[in-house]
Amino acid sequence: MSRITSTDDTARVASDERQTEAAALDDGPINILIVDDEPKNLVVLESILSIPAYRLVRAESAEQALLALLVDEFALLILDIRMPGVTGIELARIIKERKKTSQVPIIFLTAYYNEDQQVLAGYDAGAVDYLQKPVNPHILRSKVAVFAELHRMQRELGRANQALHELNDTLEQRVAERTQHIRLLLGEVNHRSKNMLSVVSAIAQQMRAENQQEFVRHFSQRIQALAASHDLLARSEWKSIAILDLVRAQLGHFQELMDRRISLNGPSLNLSVSAAQCIGMVVNELATNAVKHGALSNQDGRVEIAWRVDRGAPDENFTISWVEHDGPPVVTPAHRGFGSTVIKSMAELSLDGAVELDFAQSGLTWRLACPTTRILSAKDAR
Numbered sequence: 001m002s003r004i005t006s007t008d009d010t011a012r013v014a015s016d017e018r019q020t021e022a023a024a025l026d027d028g029p030i031n032i033l034i035v036d037d038e039p040k041n042l043v044v045l046e047s048i049l050s051i052p053a054y055r056l057v058r059a060e061s062a063e064q065a066l067l068a069l070l071v072d073e074f075a076l077l078i079l080d081i082r083m084p085g086v087t088g089i090e091l092a093r094i095i096k097e098r099k100k101t102s103q104v105p106i107i108f109l110t111a112y113y114n115e116d117q118q119v120l121a122g123y124d125a126g127a128v129d130y131l132q133k134p135v136n137p138h139i140l141r142s143k144v145a146v147f148a149e150l151h152r153m154q155r156e157l158g159r160a161n162q163a164l165h166e167l168n169d170t171l172e173q174r175v176a177e178r179t180q181h182i183r184l185l186l187g188e189v190n191h192r193s194k195n196m197l198s199v200v201s202a203i204a205q206q207m208r209a210e211n212q213q214e215f216v217r218h219f220s221q222r223i224q225a226l227a228a229s230h231d232l233l234a235r236s237e238w239k240s241i242a243i244l245d246l247v248r249a250q251l252g253h254f255q256e257l258m259d260r261r262i263s264l265n266g267p268s269l270n271l272s273v274s275a276a277q278c279i280g281m282v283v284n285e286l287a288t289n290a291v292k293h294g295a296l297s298n299q300d301g302r303v304e305i306a307w308r309v310d311r312g313a314p315d316e317n318f319t320i321s322w323v324e325h326d327g328p329p330v331v332t333p334a335h336r337g338f339g340s341t342v343i344k345s346m347a348e349l350s351l352d353g354a355v356e357l358d359f360a361q362s363g364l365t366w367r368l369a370c371p372t373t374r375i376l377s378a379k380d381a382r
Contacts, residue, residue, distance in 0.1 A: 029055040030148045031072050035065045035091070036080040036109070041133075045078060048137045049144060062086035066094065069101050075151030076144060078131075081110040081122060089118075092125035105147050109133055240270035240377035243279070243320075247305060250283040254296070261296070266307035266320075275375040278350040279320070285342045286322045286366060294364050295327030301363075302326055309372055316372040324363035332359040351375055 032054050034045045042058045049056055057072065059065040062085065065077075077095070081088035088108060095101045108122045111133040119130060129143060231249070247264060254262055271279060283305075287296070295301025307320040324330075333340065343366055344355045353370025 029053055030151055031055050031057060031074045032076045032078065032144065032148075033057050033059060033065060033068055033074045034078045035059045035062075035083075035088070037061065037083045038080075041080065041109075044135065045140075048135065048140055053148065054144070062091040062094075065091060069095065069104070074104050076147040077104050077106045078144075079106055079108055081108045081118065089121050089125045092122070092127060096126040107131055107143065109135065240272060241276040243269045243271050243307060246271060246276055246280055247283055250280050251287055254287065257296070261301065262303045262305070264305050267309065269307070269309065270377040271375060272377050275351060278347055279375075282343050282347055282368075283322070289364070290324060290327070293328070294330070295324035298328060300326045309376075317369050318372045318375045319367065319369045321365070321367040323365050327363050329361055330359045330364055
């Protein structure tokens with residue numbers, strides 16, 4: 001049976017073929033298996049379907065067809081229904097029984113389309129369509145273009161599913177990593193909170209005051225010193241603090257005296273987390289004492305804060321000093337309070353160092369020397 005194709009049909013087929021050809025440029029040609037025991041029939045099919053979008057594979061027997069199906073993936077099988085030996089219907093049944101090839105569409109070619117029993121047997125074997133010989137080229141191209149486009153879309157869907165699967169795996173991995181990171185952060189926060197509470201508890205227990213108001217005032221000052229260091233550490237993600245930033249933060253309420261009566265001298269260095277907390281409290285205690293009794297209690301006194309690293313020695317040392325000048329006469333304290341504990345005992349124990357504390361008439365001098373490994377960040381302690 002044949003039919004006359006309209007101009008619209010011809011244009012639609014040509015459009016489908018152009019679309020398939022364009023897709024083939026990106027995905028490669030689509031495999032189509034043509035099976036017929038007559039070579040001349042294969043030549044006719046090749047001439048009709050010869051476009052770059054298709055890769056035509058020919059087979060002249062069922063055995064050759066099965067071998068081709070083992071090697072390549074096919075979008076369509078065009079199969080002659082009457083072949084010697086294994087017939088087209090028998091071959092179709094074999095193909096449909098195999099998992100790898102069960103989904104390959106099959107178009108039967110027959111010269112006996114009017115034999116209803118044969119047509120039904122073909123459909124029962126897995127055929128999706130019949131074409132009568134001699135083949136109408138327009139109909140064949142149109143049907144092949146549809147199956148080729150379906151195959152191309154299936155390949156795109158497969159790639160999209162694979163990409164989605166990989167994305168899902170990536171997201172699951174990232175969620176697991178982020179969850180583990182959050183657990184680690186919570187553990188770190190818990191650890192740091194306990195350390196901070198221990199420091200606060202130690203401050204409270206060792207402080208002495210004549211009345212509650214004095215205790216609250218002194219206690220608040222020391223907590224504020226801890227908070228200033230804590231803020232800097234938080235901004236640096238608890239990695240390290242530049243010593244200059246730390247000292248300036250602890251002396252923030254003396255901003256008008258900076259670079260006039262308070263001088264800071266030393267190289268650019270980064271302190272470790274534990275060292276920053278210790279040095280921050282020491283600087284705050286020294287500043288508090290200077291305002292009450294020392295160089296910052298009058299109009300003329302000066303404070304020199306300096307630090308350095310002695311890298312020439314076998315064991316590299318870090319030194320920081322606080323030296324007061326032109327203040328009122330210094331009086332050695334009659335007893336050691338919490339402030340003295342902070343600037344000497346705590347500093348020595350925390351940093352494995354030695355503190356020199358001199359209450360000379362000319363002004364208080366405080367000097368700390370310790371190994372660089374105990375005070376500098378890993379980046380600077382080299």
